[in-house]
Amino acid sequence: MAAEVILDVQELRAYYRILKGDVKALDGVSFQVRRGEILGIAGESGCGKSTLAHTLMLRKPPLRHIDGKAIFLGQDIMTMSKEAFRQRRLRDISIIPQYALDALSPTKKIRTFMSDIVREHGIPADKKFFERVEERLRFVNLSPDVLDRYPIELSGGMKQRIIMVISTILNPELVIADEITSALDVSSQRFAASLLVELRDQGIIGSAMFITHDLAILYQIADRLMIMYGGHIVEMGPIDEIVYRPRHPYTKALIDSLPRVGVQYEEQKLEGIKGTPPELLNIGPGCRFRFRCPYKTSKCEQTPITEHINPEHSIACWHYTEIGSESVG
Amino acid sequence: MPAGITPRLEVKALADRRVQPVISAENLTKVFSSGVFFRQQTTAVNNVSFEMYPGTILSLIGESGSGKTTIGRMILKLLRPTSGKLYYKGQDVTEIRGKTALREYYRRVQGVFQDPFSSFNPLFRVDRAFDMVYDVFLPDVKNREERTREVLQAVNLNPDRVLHQFPHQLSGGQLQRLLIARALLLDVEVLVADELISMLDASTRMGVLNLLVDICKNNGMSVLFITHDLALGYYISDYTMIMHRGRLVEKGATREVYHNPVHPYTRMLFRSVPDIGERWDRSEKFVPEQVDEEIAEFYAKNRGRGLAQLSPSHSVLMSLE
Numbered sequence: 001m002a003a004e005v006i007l008d009v010q011e012l013r014a015y016y017r018i019l020k021g022d023v024k025a026l027d028g029v030s031f032q033v034r035r036g037e038i039l040g041i042a043g044e045s046g047c048g049k050s051t052l053a054h055t056l057m058l059r060k061p062p063l064r065h066i067d068g069k070a071i072f073l074g075q076d077i078m079t080m081s082k083e084a085f086r087q088r089r090l091r092d093i094s095i096i097p098q099y100a101l102d103a104l105s106p107t108k109k110i111r112t113f114m115s116d117i118v119r120e121h122g123i124p125a126d127k128k129f130f131e132r133v134e135e136r137l138r139f140v141n142l143s144p145d146v147l148d149r150y151p152i153e154l155s156g157g158m159k160q161r162i163i164m165v166i167s168t169i170l171n172p173e174l175v176i177a178d179e180i181t182s183a184l185d186v187s188s189q190r191f192a193a194s195l196l197v198e199l200r201d202q203g204i205i206g207s208a209m210f211i212t213h214d215l216a217i218l219y220q221i222a223d224r225l226m227i228m229y230g231g232h233i234v235e236m237g238p239i240d241e242i243v244y245r246p247r248h249p250y251t252k253a254l255i256d257s258l259p260r261v262g263v264q265y266e267e268q269k270l271e272g273i274k275g276t277p278p279e280l281l282n283i284g285p286g287c288r289f290r291f292r293c294p295y296k297t298s299k300c301e302q303t304p305i306t307e308h309i310n311p312e313h314s315i316a317c318w319h320y321t322e323i324g325s326e327s328v329g
Numbered sequence: 330m331p332a333g334i335t336p337r338l339e340v341k342a343l344a345d346r347r348v349q350p351v352i353s354a355e356n357l358t359k360v361f362s363s364g365v366f367f368r369q370q371t372t373a374v375n376n377v378s379f380e381m382y383p384g385t386i387l388s389l390i391g392e393s394g395s396g397k398t399t400i401g402r403m404i405l406k407l408l409r410p411t412s413g414k415l416y417y418k419g420q421d422v423t424e425i426r427g428k429t430a431l432r433e434y435y436r437r438v439q440g441v442f443q444d445p446f447s448s449f450n451p452l453f454r455v456d457r458a459f460d461m462v463y464d465v466f467l468p469d470v471k472n473r474e475e476r477t478r479e480v481l482q483a484v485n486l487n488p489d490r491v492l493h494q495f496p497h498q499l500s501g502g503q504l505q506r507l508l509i510a511r512a513l514l515l516d517v518e519v520l521v522a523d524e525l526i527s528m529l530d531a532s533t534r535m536g537v538l539n540l541l542v543d544i545c546k547n548n549g550m551s552v553l554f555i556t557h558d559l560a561l562g563y564y565i566s567d568y569t570m571i572m573h574r575g576r577l578v579e580k581g582a583t584r585e586v587y588h589n590p591v592h593p594y595t596r597m598l599f600r601s602v603p604d605i606g607e608r609w610d611r612s613e614k615f616v617p618e619q620v621d622e623e624i625a626e627f628y629a630k631n632r633g634r635g636l637a638q639l640s641p642s643h644s645v646l647m648s649l650e
Contacts, residue, residue, distance in 0.1 A: 044530040141616050156393065157617060185392035186557065187617035190601035190609060197611070213530065216560070216603035243605060257535045259560040260605050261587060265542050270564065272535035276500050 003034035006173055006207055007056075012068035012078075014055040021282040025051040027231040028068070030306070033174060033207050038200060040222030040239065041211045046277050048231040049211045050098060053178045057095045073173065090121045094172040098179040100163040104151040111147040114166055123170070136165045140195060157188030164192065168199055173206035175199075180210075181217055193221050215258060219243055224312075227251050230278050230288030233306070237313035247309060247320045250289045287318065295319045349418070350380035351518050351551045352404060352438075356413035359399050373399040375575035376413070381519065384549040386542065388562035388583070390598070391572035397555045400572075401521040404553065405440045406431075417519070436466050439517045443524035445504035449496035455507060456492045462511055480510040484540055502533035509540060516548070523555045538565055559602040563587055568642075571595045573624075581643030591645045593623035 010030050016023040026048045033039050043049050051063065056077065059065055069076045072093060077085060089095075097103070105113055114133060115125035123129065134144040140161040151159060160180060168175060177196060181189040199205045210222060218225055219239060226236040227248065235248040246252045253273045263270065275292040287293070290300040297319065304316040317323075359374040374396040381387055391397040402408040403415060406422060415422040417438065425434050442448055449458060459477050463470055470476060478488040484506040491499060491507065499507075505525060512520055522541065526534040542565050545552050556562055562569055563583060570580040571594065578592040590596045597620040601609075609615070627647075631637075634647035 044532060141618065185617075186559065186598060186603075187392065187601045187620070189603065190615055191617055193603075194609065194611070194615060214603065215531070216605050219605050220603050220609050254531055255605070257531055258605050259535075259558075259564040261560050261563050261599075261602065261607075263560075263564055264583075265539065265565055269539060270535045271539075273532035274536075276502070276533070277530075 003036065005032045006035050006073060007033040008069075008071040009056075010069045010071070012052075012055065012070055013066035014051060014059070015064055015066055016051075016062045017064050018062055018281075024280050024283050025063075025231050026055055027280075027283075028303075029228075029231075029233050030068075031226060031233060031236060033209060035173075035206055036200065037223045038197065038208045038210055038221055040218035040225045041209055041228065042213065042215050042218055042225065043228035044213060044277055046230070046280070047228040049213075049228050050178055051231075052228075053095060053097070053176045053209070053211055057089070057093070057176060086121070090118075090123075090167075090172065091170045092172055093174045093176070094167045094170075095176045096163060096167045096178065096180050098182070100180070101156055101159045101183060103163070104159060106151055109148055109150060110154075110162060114147075117166060118169070129169075133165065133169065136169065137162075140165060141191075155188075156184055157191065160184060160188065160192050161195070164195060164199075168205050171204050175205045175208045176211070177208055178211045179213070181212060181214065189217065190220075193217050197221050215243075215255065216260075227254070230283075231280055232288055232303075232316060234289065234317070235313075235315045237309075241313055247313075247315050247323065248289075248317050249293050249295055249319075249323060252323075287316070295323055348382050350382050351418055352381040352553075353416045354379050354400075354413065355416075357400070357403065357410055357415055358412045359396070359403060359408060360411040372575050374403070374410075377572075377575075377577045378413075379570055379577065379580060381551045381553060383518065383551050384546060385567040386545055386552045386554050386565050387568045387570065388566035389553060389555045389570050389572065390557065390559060390562050392557060392598075394574070395572040396575040397572050398523055401440065401523050401553060401555050404519065404521055405438065406434070432466065436515050437517055438519040438521075439512045439515060440521040440523065441505065441508045441512065441525055443527050445501050445508065445528070446496060448508060449504060451496055454493055454495055455499070458507070459492075459511065459514070462514055466515055476514065480513045481507075483513060483544075484510045485536065486510065500533070501529050502537055505529065505537050506540065509537070509544065512550075513544060513548075517550060519551050519553070520545075521553045521555070524557070525554070526561070527556070527558070541565070559587075559598060560604060571598065576646060578646045579644070581640070585640065585643040589643070591639065593627045594620055597623070 012026060012029050014026040016025055029052065041049050054063055055065060056070055065078050070078050118125050118129065137144050137146065142158060142161055146154065146158065146162065181192050184192060196208055196210065200208060210218065212218060222239050224237065225239045225242045227234050229250050235242060235246065235251045242251060243255060246255050257270055257272050259270060273292055278288050278291055285303045287300040287304050290296045299318045304318050306314050306316045308314050355378050357374055357377045361371045361373055363369050377400065389397045389400060399408060403410050409423060425431060463473050481488040481491065486503060486506055491503060496504060526537055529537060541552065544550055554566055566583050568581065569583045569586045571578050573594040579586055579590065579595045590599055628649055631647035633650065635650065636644055637647045638644045
């Protein structure tokens, strides 16, 4: 039985419109988020992963929605009015933005900050609300005393937990977590990433999109993995299949370049990918990895069509059948 | 040490003391004071001793606030130790004073930092940064252009494509390579690489890292690789030191520390490292704060042992006294 789809993104395009033209940061992406899953979204800087989160949640100029749909629980959120969407934010769909740690106001106690936020969404910050907050704080192993502290008194890991408590306080169906582990120490990274899984397992949140540049963290917690490059989705599938049997030349090179405990330069030299990601300003059609790809042919001047290797595993590459699937694993 | 893991050749040579360290720190301590009316003291680095050898990479691993950057800054003479000694080839680093002596020191000891964009003056083209190196350190060199091209080729950069660019026209990976090229030009003996590749993408950082290893091995440079990334530390380093709240809790040959961690903090770090191919134990209730209790218990159990040498190339802080 196919799992229920809660977010269905179809051919979504969003460009940064600047004086020189369009930066095509998100150029025709289609994917689905299923109920109960953690979808990992990975790629290098400039691949469009954060733009995706911004397009779904808060489009601010110069970022513009060009075309395509994003159907969330039956409604296209791209055409929804601002007010109607605000009603759904925090309740049904919630974002934990990048650099959220710095979003805490330095002059406000955590309690005041939380009240301000929920009031903005039309929820009374009453005794009942704070009872729930305290319960959740204990759930993330924080004492409710933190409510009366200032952000400066808290460590990065503690602040991230507070941010996660606020973002999930109304049990949203979908959480978009954008680089929530990037600024943290390794031990806090494990805690924050595992917390998202636990929130899902406990039914507090429905599903999550976990955006990061760190594939090793996604390997730990994601059910499915989506690899982005230059505004396109290049490959998508179950986490183990992508990590152990990648088919796209970019995914392969990316996974082969990852250091792991047990690999030393003397025995196995890891190679990076030559070249740099493409400039997306006014970029034309074609596979965007072709400038760095060893398998490039003239066919790659056309944008590749996404094909299914099996029902779960899709890929956008003209040559994947010739390349084969051997990998380090 | 588990079976199948042999210490490297260099480790043996160093254990025999046939090689002299370039940098050695003895009971190095740095205390920061803050506050005007109520002095508050923070011990950023607490009684740390270690040695750096030519041709080896020493990783300094720790979480934020552990004091790892402070150690790098003391080596670069950007901070003065509060107590303890720091030697460069037997010479007390704090006593190096005066223009000529300092210039000589910085010809041999250099740093590369996390943010390559702020390491360059955005108003100058890249060749100007190299010219300044010549003006200050190598005024007698005649064939400047030629030497610059040589070192750029050594770091896999095309001189014609980078020299006349402004920093914002280059990528982070290219800028980090330029900084390494600059160190190469000076023929440095000690390089402090503080989170060198943290701002680079996965696909570009390996190039920079491999380059660093090659230069270190070929030129006999000694590298202090400051990082929070344990998998990267394993990949490139010969020796590893783990810092926690200013103290050096475990140090030794990289493989021994990674395959046989003893200190509870080191063990906690290894439990939380996200490693491809090995998943976290989901049944374990993992709470970072728990390590404080574990450390206290560990110190209580091993009272009196202090910094213990478990093997010729592995030592652990077993207790505080």
